[in-house]
Amino acid sequence: MATARSQISMQSKYDRVVLLVDMDCFFCQVEEKQNPEHRNKPLAVVQYNPWRGGGIIAVNYAARAKGVTRHMRGDEARDLCPEIVLCQVPNIREKADTSKYRDAGKEVANVLQRFTQLLERASVDEAYLDITDTVNLRIKQMESGAFALKPQELVNTYAVGYPDIGDYVNKITNRFSNPYIEDERFQLSYDQNDLPAVRQSDIRLLIGAAVAGEVRAAVKKETGYECSAGIAHNKILAKLAAGLNKPNKQTILPLGEIPAFFDSLPVGKIKGLGGKFGEVVCETMGIKFLGQLCKFSEAELQRKYDEKNGTWLFNIARGIDLEAVTPRFYSKSIGCCKKFPGRNNITGLKSLQHWLGELSSEINERLEKDFIENNRKAKQMVVQYIQDIDGHEVASSRSTALKDYDKESLAKFALELIRSNTKTFLRAGCDAALNNAIKFLGISAGKFETVSNAQNKLQEMFANQAAKKRRVSGDEAVQQPKAQPETKPKQTEESKMKSFFANYLQGAKKEEKKPASDDAENIPPEDAPKKSFFDEYKQKLKAVTQAESGTPVTSTPPELKGSFFAKYLQQQKEEKTQDNEAITEDSSDLQGLAEELDAIEANNSKDFDEDTIEESVPTVEAEMSVPEKEVLVEPTTVKASEISETSTLDFPKENQSIAEQPLTEEELKPSTSKRKFDQVDYKETYAEFAIPELRSDLLPTVKCDQCGAQIPDDVQYLQTHRDHHFAQELSRQLKSEQREERQQCRQKEAPKPTPPKKQKKVAGSGNTTVSQTNSIAKFFSAKPTNEPPPSDVPMEQCSECKAFIKSVDMPEHLDYHVARNLQRELNQQDLRSRSAALEKEKSSPGQSKKQKQLNNTIGGPSRGNKTIAQFFSQTN
DNA sequence: CTTGGGCAGGTTC
DNA sequence: TGAACCTGC
Known part of the structure; x- marks a missing residue:
């Protein structure tokens, strides 16, 4: 079975908070940053092309205001907007070179990565962030009063279905003062089992928006780039939301607004339905808007399409998308290609070799760079080409193992692949003319494997510390176990080196300096039998005893007293605790135990914040130890219009410390690095932070x-x-x-x-269930x-x-x-x-x-x- | 040259 | 697994 994309479980469908960060007209911003004199002027990026001023691939907002769009030629843009600045994509080897933008995208992703390990780069200028853990942590902090939402964090934030973000906040706080006001609607509209998540949805998305604000502020501060973001419970919705308000804005898609919103949302707006499939769906179903899909049963949709697509459509129509945010920082393949249209068709062996050489040369450069930065080597190369056979375009692709990166090898293999897979490669009686003209040529390299080792010099390893740390704690930790959950990687010299450095880097960070020999001892022996988790655990424990006890001092979070939100959450928490007890009574598995433990710990923490539980009178008290008025949110009166427009650019200092503190790698690593399986139940991660408040x-x-x-x-x-x-x-x-x-x-x-929790209710007594x-x-x-x-x-x-x-x-x-x-x-x-x-x-x-x-x-x-x-x- | 070109990821068989 | 095709930026 080809590994399907990982999905979370249906019962967790509203448990996540997912962010899509999308750079605004990214290529333009890169050019503006490079040439600051172009800032605030209409600007577009064109791909070099002598014909009619080149093709526009990006337009900034000043130029869009003048009517300039993508797909225009440079000349047309100048007609509309004579003062427009046209930046050309650099040209190397007679090809467009987009490395500048790739590097800029990586710079941004590096900032994003600090906020969560669960970062999935979707393209050069887009990334999904699963910020569930951070949001949950903040909820906890709000309960204890260690954190409160502040109005300025919601600057430039929109919520679908609300004219003003202030209206959304008002709605949430009204619900706080009268918890049952909407509950009837909830009970009618949602599955009984979903109610706890549904009731928490709005506040969690709102906190997600605050996090999004911090993310975007950090990106702006550290890279100078502006971006937009969508905040929702899943990737599809986050993506959809991000596009609703741009540029430099962020949009929440509240759960409760989905039905009304979808009733007039064209099907093609959904990622995955923007192409042929979406058209087919609209035609065969006779619909235009996504909401109309709700009329059809899952079985019906499965019958019309296939099982998988049917289920997907059925869910999407209800705003449900279970696809996990799959951690990925680096691309899986590196490639380049070029079209040779019309007269430029490659017809001779010489010119074929020339172009293969050019492509190989670029691939080689990028692979070398990738190796230095990311310490990995591609093991496979693919050649793709389109031939003109009897006036028809015939596409082919062939692959081969890749051993050397040098341009000659690449070109040679590529040529060999094409030659051996073409019936009549050379025209009869000729030694230089191709039988079939080539209209398109591409080489790409993939199937990367980490090399950690001998060829790599020590200095390089340290020079690229950041990249390694990321890979060690991110991709590898998550993806490798998926392939081989049971067996350990075999202990070659290479992997010993690797784990040494991995440990070193982590150790250095925690200031637990250990001699190298310790690590060597901790490496499991070569042919150890099936290793259980507990073996690793024991080793970890041993390592801890050996380590010196350097106890880092916590930085003091700003002292904030419970706001409305804190109280609201306190209530929710009590409800939830009751729910949990109800569940655990008839559940005998460890999940139940973990929840019981949570409950106990929650009880302990109550000792600290009992005094914040009061009658639900909507009063906001200013915490005296914090002088500024602005510190506490005033939910019933806040309006976006009152929010200072500039405060997003320059956050108060203490705000920053809140922003970064809960997001350190140490805090977020455990929940992500252990996430090994396709089905990710986010409830599992809740308990991770259920430490006593x-x-x-x-x-x-x-x-x-x-x-x-x-x-x-x-x-x-x-x-x-x-x-x-x-x-x-x-x-x-x-x-x-x-x-x-x-x-x-x-x-x-x-x-x-x-x-499933309900399905496997344990009914029998004692031993049989044991x-x-x-x-x-x-x-x-x-x-x-x-x-x-x-x-x-x-x-x-x-x-x-x-x-x-x-x-x-x-x-x-x-x-x-x-x-x-x-x-x-x-x-x-x-x-x-x-x-x-x-x-x-x-x-x-x-x-x-x-x-x-x-x-x-x-x-x-x-x-x-x-x-x-x-x-x-x-x-x- | 051309209804954008180059790139990457995913699905299907 | 590889090859062809689709999607989307």
Whole structure:
């Protein structure tokens, strides 16, 4: 099965917040930046072409105002706008050279990358960002009062269906003051299971818009380029929204506005329906607008098209798109091509060789550059060409393995491919004339493989540190395991080097300086048997013990008190907590446990923000410790017209610190680097940040080496937090197994909108369900009294916990005990080393006071901070 | 030369 | 897997 594009699960359809960032008339901006004297003048970029002033490929907004459009010739543009500046795309080797714009696009992407690892570059000037994690984190921060929305973050923001962003904000706050005002409509319009996500949709999109504002401000500040953005729950909608208000604007597409909006939205506006397929759909269905598609059943659409397209259309018509944002920073292939129309047809061997040489030369340059920057080599080359055969254009493409980058090799292979695949290559009786004229010629290289190694000099590796870090933590981490989830890459000298540098770079960042030999030891032996997650985990834990304990100090977030939003969210949170409890009651899997853990942690955090829960009287209090009036949002009165137009260009300092702090790599890495499977349940990532909400400015904290979160410097919390990660990983593994099984079971079954969670409700009692593979009991049938279930699967009793475990799972089960014991040891060590440190600092009264405060606030072991282990022993 | 050219990604068989 | 075709910027 060719790997389909990854999709998220249907039940997560409203859980993401996706951003599409689209550079405004990018090529023009690049030219304007390069030649500042052209700024604020009408300008267009033309591809060099002597005929009629060249073809326009980009037009800035000043020129658009004069009626200049793409597809015009330069001369026509000048007729409309005599003062227009026409910039030519540079020409190298008689071809347009777009490398300037590629480099500029990369510069922008580098800025975007800082905001999330889940960045997918869609083209040279467009990228999707999945900012779900950041939004969720902010929600948490809003609940605790550590973060509040500010009006100036919504500058240049639009919401579909609302004349003014202020109206949208008003609507949200009105809903806060009367939560049931819209709920009836929600209940009628949406599936019962979707209601929690639907109720949170608007506030999460609004926060997404704030993030988008920060992203765009950062791009502007650091590159000088302006862009537009769309904020929605999926890629298709984000893309659609981004195009609605340009330039230098951003647009939210609220969930509730979709039906009305789609009723008059031409089908072709949707990405994927702008071409032939869209036309066919409109004709066969007899429709013009996307909303009209809703009349048809999924089965009907599947019958008219195919299963996949039918389902896709059915979903899109309802604003649902499950395609995941697939992390990709670098292009998968590098190629160049050229047309040889009419008289320019290549008819002779000499000229064919000449052009192959030119193309090879460019490819070679770009591949060399790519190698230096990205440390990878293409392993395959493809030649594409169009021949004129009997007056018909015949397109062909042939590929071959690629070993050397030099231009001669490239040209030689390309020629050989064409020759060997053309029936009559040379005209009869000729040694220089081609039998078939060539109208188009292209060479591209792809199938990249990372080389980390010997040929590459050390200096180069460090010079390109940034690129490597990105690849190590991004693409590789996500994409490689997909191909081979079970097996480790074989340990060549190269990969040892690679992991050394990867570790070095990461280590350097965290200032955990370790001797190289440590890393060497941590590399699994060459022919290790099937490695489980726990082996890795153990190694990580070992590494942590060996590392020195450099504890970075948190930068203090601005002190902001709960705004309307904070209160609104507090309410939502309580609702959600109740929901979760309802769910976990009849759910025996680890997901349920993780949610219970969340609930417990949420309870702990309540200790800190209980005072923000008040009657839902819409009053806004200014926080005294922050002098400026503007700090708190005034939702009921805010109007975009009151928002200062200039504030987007220059953000207040403290704003910046909020913008960047939650987005550091450390914080966002764990959730992305572990995302290994096609089905991504975003609920999984919620718990990632479900750490106790703390005033980190008041409490001493340590950084979690797993997720980078600041957690209280307290052994109880450390234990809970680490158990949490542990359970999550476990949950992930279990889920992936389930998924595989499920997929194998029902290959042909049509996807049902009802979430699987409900479907597999555990009804029976005790032991029979214990042996189900989708139960955590697979690993922990905690009661020693358990009978071996009546099953023909071979089982064994664990000597450690007396549970009956499938024999095949026993190694991993034992791993669990080993890892858990290790954890305990670690925490003991942490405790010892820290109390030693405390001893040393005893002279400082401030420190011990803080420690005391911490203990008071968090409470003792009896205060509900149960560890996961305790869960297992009690609730199974 | 020409209803844009060059490029990249995806799907289908 | 490779080749041909489609989509979209």
